[in-house]
Amino acid sequence: MSEIEIEQLDIDDLTLTGEQYLLFNVAADTYAIPVTQIREIIEYTEPTQVPMTPDFVSGIINLRGGAVPVINLACKFEQDQQEITKRTCIIIAEVDGSENKRILGCLVDKVQQVRDIPEEAIEPAPKLGSTIDTRFIKNMAKINERFIIILDINNVLSLEELEIVEMMQENSLDV
Amino acid sequence: MSKDQDDQQTIKLQQECNIYTISSVKEQILEAAGNSPDICLDLANVEQVDACFLQLLHATNNYLFEKKGNLELINIPEDLITLSDKTCTPLPSRESLNEQLGETAATEPASEDLPTES
């Protein structure tokens, strides 16, 4: 489970004006997360299933002796599941929880690059017409005439969401 | 060891020998000892004595012994004898001195323990 070095990625525009973002793909769309929220990116490793949890929880992986829950973003965004390929990655992100920082893994199809997104390129999130739940979107960025969704990773992975675990469990009783 | 006793001086002590007078007694003896190492102490007029007098007697005895002289006590009062008895402090004599020197040598380690004082 070697780390993928960021240098291998195609880094351009390394100007220090705007904030730096990691761009990645989930299904057909491109998303971005500020690099400050990312701990590391690791190769895909098959997570261990955690029974009786929602589908978007892929399971847990061993990260240097600790268990890191992995969220399947495609599933979370209700997008089509992609096949696991060589380029499938797990982004290890830090999330500000209600009490303290937590580490979570995000299963993504492909990591593209780390780049600056100048402030002027950032636009507010659309209220309508997005393919995913608008609560997950922090901003939109327009780069090379393409829209990139800047995720509000805290919301995406928020504990409150994950504690739906409980609900799911109760649901499973009716099965 | 002994010298002829022709030069023996007799000191007739006139006062009580206690802590208040002991210094003057010492001066008298010392003065006499300067003339001759043979001294006779006449204690006829001394009724009461203190332990400091006993100590002085011993010091005198040692001093005279070194000068090859002798100390003689005459008219020893009852009080001195009692004191000597009670405090297990023998009156100085040539014999007691010898004895004492011997004892001191024999109990060298014990006495060495005692810190030396000026």
Added chain:
Amino acid sequence: MNSEMDENLSIFISEGNELLEDMESALLDLESNPNDSESMNRVFRAAHTIKGNAGLFGYDQIIDFTHIMESLLVEVRNGIVPITSDLVSLFMRSKDIITSMMDSLVGSGEVDQNDLDEATKLLEHYLADPHAAALAANPCDEDGSATQVETPTGIFTINLKLGTETFRQGFSIKAIFRELNELGVITSANLFMPDIPKLDEIDPESCHLSWLLLLESSCQKQAIADIFEFMDDCEFHILSPESKTEEYKKIISLLPNGEAVIGQILVTSGALTEKELQTALDRQKETGSRTGDILVEQGDVQPEVLESAIAKQQQTRAASSQSIEFLRVNASKLDTLINLVGELVINGERVSGLTENIDDDKLAEAVTEMNETLEEMRETALGLRIVPIDGVFKRFNRTVRDTSNELGKQINFEISGGETELDKTVAEKITDPLTHLIRNAIDHGIEKPSERELNNKPPEGHVALSAYHETGSIVIKVSDDGKGLNKEKISNKAIERGLIKQNDKLSDSEIYNLIFEPGFSTAEQVSNISGRGVGMDVVKRNIESLRGNINVESEEGIGTNVIIQLPLTLAIIDGFLICTENEDFVIPLDMVVECLRLTKEQTKEMEKHNYINLRGEVLPLIDLKKHFCLPKTLENEPETKNVIVVQHSGKKTGLLVDSLHGEVQTVIKPLGKIFQNLKGFSGFTILGSGNVSMIIDVSSLITDASEKQRDSFMNQPHGQNSNETISSESAEI
């Protein structure tokens, strides 16, 4: 700088608290046994050390207060102030004040100034008036030797060197000898004037006399020393008679293991006087020789007596090294170490697996050796967090004492199984629930003495606290011989509170366990002791948060037992690895009873019902695949099925799985907050392959499974056959 200060403070506090705890338990021992000088020494040591530590950091308030306390303790230790219940209470109170002082240092709580002033005054009162108090004194320690009247006559060797000022100070040599003669007979005396100056140099008022005396007497050494007491610059050494040697040796051997200083041992035994010791200590500073050697050399003690004192000292040191020599380690560092050892054990297994197929004897040998070492390391690391429960139990002596005093009840409190070991974290967290249970037992369980006598019970109530190990868990029991629980009262209350319905039929144990329901309190009068908002439901919740369970047994008029079962929650456990639908799971090995391979016949039976016939017994089954809703990964069901039989609360349940992989050593790791509501798992572990595997918590799995079965039974009221009813009931454990 600041953080260093903080660290020092926290060390001071944690050490201080430990000392105070020890002080408290010693005080309680002392109260029941006032002659126990070892306990006395423990109290003294604690106060003394706290004062010393506070001195290092300059906490003046603590220094001042502990100083007064210590002064009084010295008097008590010397038998001048007698130990009474009042005095012990005062020391207890002082201990509490010191605790609050330390708490206030870290900003939690304040010192009650009135309490402090009052306690200080009381302490000073005892100090100021020791003689009035001493009338009732029960002498111990050195007085103990002094009271031994019948001592044989022997010859003391007295080496007396008068100080130069003796004459001028007006001491009469005659009087000294007269007093000596009163004590005995001077059998021999030699005058020495080793350093007498020459006549021309002598100051005739200075004293240069020394004697070596032999005194035949049956007196104590101290009596002789007393004669010379006021002669400040006089030096003397009194060697006790040979006949006393044995006596001193005996006293020394009987001394408690408290004093680690040779000189003090000798003084306490009577073989040495304080003054002789002081002289020797002064000389030691000059010469640097050992005190003992100086004492023998000076002729203060016989070599044999010194030897036995040295032996005593070593004994004391050995004893104190057992109780005091601990290394203070940051708990988080310890946890990290344990985690790392866990990782190492895992990697060791992994290496074993990787080298299994390599045909190299030397490699195999090295790997085996490494794994043996790792195993040892694992055991040691495990032991680091394990403590005997004694430390927790001892605190309750105080709880019982205070509670019973407050309520005017007499309690005989018994502790057993204090040596039972458990994880320190669990030990810490169990204190509060136990405190509540014990208070409850005294308050609600034990009747008033008058009421007890009416019921032909001894007026003194019996409360027992015990602990023992039972298959992978620790059981703690709080029992009392009080009035027991009244079923009717509980039922009525529960109906009143809407916890049960009028016509609900409940078993005795179900009724008793109602007391753990939130908002349930049978105490008609809310007393100061219990019922202050924290009820039995909190106790139950605390226990459950430790993954334990609590039960109550009672018989009216006879008494009540509360039984707590707790996991040892070790960081590393032995597990049993199973696999179903390609997912690995670990079951704690101590839960596993046996493994079965299902015959075709049994499989059929199983498919019809949720149980099988195991040697004539009904064995309820849980199909993990179904229970965990695992997605199907295998195209064909495996030919044979495996059942792993687990035992929980004395009942057996079978877990149906695809395959068994045998024993593994695993490090339990917490699942983290996001999975906190996940039932059936106690954590996860990392297997030798590096994969993560979930650890099954058998008790919550069974509870969860039986709930599910009951729910499905309720949801499908039709078409149930009797067999399924049986199975669901038997799965309810």
